[in-house]
Amino acid sequence: MNPSRPPAKGSSREDILDAAETVFAARGFEGASMRAIAEAAKVAQALLHYHFKTKEGLFEAMFARRSGAINRIRLARLDVMLARGKISVEDIVEALLRPTIEAGHDPSRGGGRFASLILAVSTAGGDWQKGLVARHYDPMAERFIAALMGALPGLDRAHATWGYLFIVGAALTQMAPTGRADRLSAGEASDEDTDAMLAQAVIFASAGLRALATVPPGDR
Amino acid sequence: MNPSRPPAKGSSREDILDAAETVFAARGFEGASMRAIAEAAKVAQALLHYHFKTKEGLFEAMFARRSGAINRIRLARLDVMLARGKISVEDIVEALLRPTIEAGHDPSRGGGRFASLILAVSTAGGDWQKGLVARHYDPMAERFIAALMGALPGLDRAHATWGYLFIVGAALTQMAPTGRADRLSAGEASDEDTDAMLAQAVIFASAGLRALATVPPGDR
DNA sequence: GATGGTCCTGATCGTATGATCAGTGAAAGC
DNA sequence: GCTTTCACTGATCATACGATCAGGACCATC
Numbered sequence: 001m002n003p004s005r006p007p008a009k010g011s012s013r014e015d016i017l018d019a020a021e022t023v024f025a026a027r028g029f030e031g032a033s034m035r036a037i038a039e040a041a042k043v044a045q046a047l048l049h050y051h052f053k054t055k056e057g058l059f060e061a062m063f064a065r066r067s068g069a070i071n072r073i074r075l076a077r078l079d080v081m082l083a084r085g086k087i088s089v090e091d092i093v094e095a096l097l098r099p100t101i102e103a104g105h106d107p108s109r110g111g112g113r114f115a116s117l118i119l120a121v122s123t124a125g126g127d128w129q130k131g132l133v134a135r136h137y138d139p140m141a142e143r144f145i146a147a148l149m150g151a152l153p154g155l156d157r158a159h160a161t162w163g164y165l166f167i168v169g170a171a172l173t174q175m176a177p178t179g180r181a182d183r184l185s186a187g188e189a190s191d192e193d194t195d196a197m198l199a200q201a202v203i204f205a206s207a208g209l210r211a212l213a214t215v216p217p218g219d220r
Numbered sequence: 221m222n223p224s225r226p227p228a229k230g231s232s233r234e235d236i237l238d239a240a241e242t243v244f245a246a247r248g249f250e251g252a253s254m255r256a257i258a259e260a261a262k263v264a265q266a267l268l269h270y271h272f273k274t275k276e277g278l279f280e281a282m283f284a285r286r287s288g289a290i291n292r293i294r295l296a297r298l299d300v301m302l303a304r305g306k307i308s309v310e311d312i313v314e315a316l317l318r319p320t321i322e323a324g325h326d327p328s329r330g331g332g333r334f335a336s337l338i339l340a341v342s343t344a345g346g347d348w349q350k351g352l353v354a355r356h357y358d359p360m361a362e363r364f365i366a367a368l369m370g371a372l373p374g375l376d377r378a379h380a381t382w383g384y385l386f387i388v389g390a391a392l393t394q395m396a397p398t399g400r401a402d403r404l405s406a407g408e409a410s411d412e413d414t415d416a417m418l419a420q421a422v423i424f425a426s427a428g429l430r431a432l433a434t435v436p437p438g439d440r
Numbered sequence: 441g442a443t444g445g446t447c448c449t450g451a452t453c454g455t456a457t458g459a460t461c462a463g464t465g466a467a468a469g470c
Numbered sequence: 471g472c473t474t475t476c477a478c479t480g481a482t483c484a485t486a487c488g489a490t491c492a493g494g495a496c497c498a499t500c
Contacts, residue, residue, distance in 0.1 A: 012447080012448085013447095025345070026345045027250070027345070027346075028248060028249075028250055028340070028344070029248075029251075030247070030248055030250035030251035031248075031249070031250035033486075033487065033488085034487080034488060034489085035486080035487080035488090043448080043449090044448065044449045044450070045449095045450095045488090045489095046448075046449065046450080046451095046489085046490080046491090047447080047448055047449075049488080049489065049490080050447075050448070050449095051447090053489095054488080054489080055488065055489090113345070115343075116343040116344070116345070119339060119340075119343050119393070120248075120339075120340055120343070122393070122398065122400070123335075123336040123339055123340070123393060123396045123398065124248070124336070125245070125246045125247070125333070125336070125396075130398060130399070130400075133398075133400065134400075134403065138400075138403065138404065141404055142404060145404060145405075156408070157405050157406065157408045157409075158405050158408035158409040159409075159420065160405075161401055161404045161405035161408070161409045162394075162401065162405075162409055162417065162420040162421075162424070163420075163424065164404070165390075165393070165394055165400070165401060165404070166390035166391075166394070166420075166421065166424050166425075167390070168393070169389050169390045169391075169392065169393030169394060170385075170386035170387070170389045170390040171386075171389070172389065172393070173339070173342070173343060173385070173388070173389030173392070173393065174382075174385055174386070174389060176343045176345075178342065178343065178350060178353075179350070180342070180350075180353065180354075180358075180385070181381055181382065181385060183354065183358060184358065184361055184362060184365060184381045184384070184385075185365075185377050185378050185380075185381035186377065188376070188377045188378035188381070189377075189378040189379075189381045189382055197382065200379065200382040200383075200386075200432065201382075201386065203428075203431050203432060204382070204383065204386050204428035204429070204431060204432055205386075205428065206431070207427045207428050207430065207431030207432075208423075208424035208425065208427050208428040208431075209424070210427065211423050211424060211426070211427030211428075212420060212423055212424055212427075232477080232478085233477095253456075253457065253458085254457080254458060254459085255456080255457080255458090263478080263479090264478065264479045264480070265458090265459095265479095265480095266459085266460080266461090266478075266479065266480080266481095267477080267478055267479075269458080269459065269460080270477075270478070270479095271477090273459095274458080274459080275458065275459090
């Protein structure tokens with residue numbers, strides 16, 4: 001019954017991570033079951049525990065793999081721009097947002113489902129989930145916040161932080177294809193068209209940042 | 221053991237909804253158990269099924285109660301402003317965001333935890349959860365989108381929809397007290413200070429909206 | 441050709457879950 | 471005073487969960 005050739009070495013581990021990504025994104029951490037992931041990966045359930053020990057271990061491995069890939073691209077883009085000298089806010093925002101959208105390594109759909117996962121993790125109450133975000137995203141976030149302050153004189157640390165968080169929140173919530181944009185706009189906007197969404201997000205966020213950078217005398 | 225006076229009639233039903241709000245917000249839909257909710261409400265677990273039939277029924281009842289209360293306030297504020305004539309974008313954004321923050325009816329903490337819940341529901345993949353958002357939020361959303369278009373000539377339906385969604389996404393993700401703002405800003409911003417956050421959000425969002433309203437000739 | 445290691449499986453464990461049901465006590469209606 | 475209705479409970483059900491375990495297949499190395 002087993003195919004005579006075992007496939008490329010170590011492939012089942014990646015298969016599990018792929019399946020975990022799909023199932024976790026669709027049903028959340030608690031909603032996803034090890035059985036469903038194993039079935040999606042077409043391996044025995046015990047193999048998940050063999051590779052990742054616990055459900056949390058599997059989740060973190062999957063989370064680290066994908067977020068690491070995205071953040072490497074983000075920082076690479078940022079470094080290229082910084083090396084070139086003067087940067088526009090638009091460039092920074094685009095470097096921050098586009099890699100997440102393009103992160104879908106399955107050809108069919110972009111990284112929208114992973115976006116919901118980040119969102120769920122980053123707004124969750126649990127300490128473990130907070131730790132995940134802190135470990136895997138904070139270092140990258142600090143570099144982008146610094147870059148924003150560099151590009152916009154007048155933007156202090158507090159405002160740059162709020163700006164960064166607003167941008168990520170605004171964009172992340174729109175990456176999952178929920179069909180809500182289509183519904184509310186009577187079809188004139190669509191969350192399937194991630195490129196159009198990103199273009200609007202860049203305009204929206206950049207203007208918002210510039211406004212935060214020019215707070216009048218009495219701010220708070 | 222039972223107190224001789226049964227408390228104010230129908231109070232245990234509200235107690236259950238209160239407890240459900242707390243537990244669902246802290247652990248998510250799948251992570252929350254009927255047992256934990258019953259314990260928090262200090263009633264027998266079977267009573268939850270007596271009042272709400274299923275776990276989904278309980279969730280929807282709790283969701284409807286809280287979102288209804290928030291949206292009533294939102295729309296009331298909007299109507300007052302519309303009746304007064306000219307409206308600023310800032311007013312609309314504030315009318316949209318502040319009620320959610322102030323929605324905490326427990327004195328200790330604001331509606332931050334409920335914000336995570338909306339977020340989880342609105343980005344979830346399940347059809348049932350999409351339906352929840354559509355039923356309980358879309359009518360209110362459409363009125364605010366229309367108001368935005370009224371206040372900003374040049375803002376068409378598609379852009380107003382994106383703007384609305386960006387605003388809600390940006391603000392909602394910052395309402396849950398995760399401590400992330402404090403961390404990233406080295407203490408100069410805090411997500412405990414929801415008033416400061418809201419002030420920044422209004423500045424950020426209003427500028428973003430104005431930018432979306434003044435898209436040059438070649439848009440997309 | 442035995443040994444050891446790695447990848448992988450089927451069967452099974454204890455537990456926690458959502459849901460159901462028969463029944464209790466008290467108020468309301470007649 | 472009897473019955474009906476309502477709010478509520480403790481006990482229990484079937485199921486699905488995460489995790490574990492003993493072992494099998496394969497492939498090196500000696």
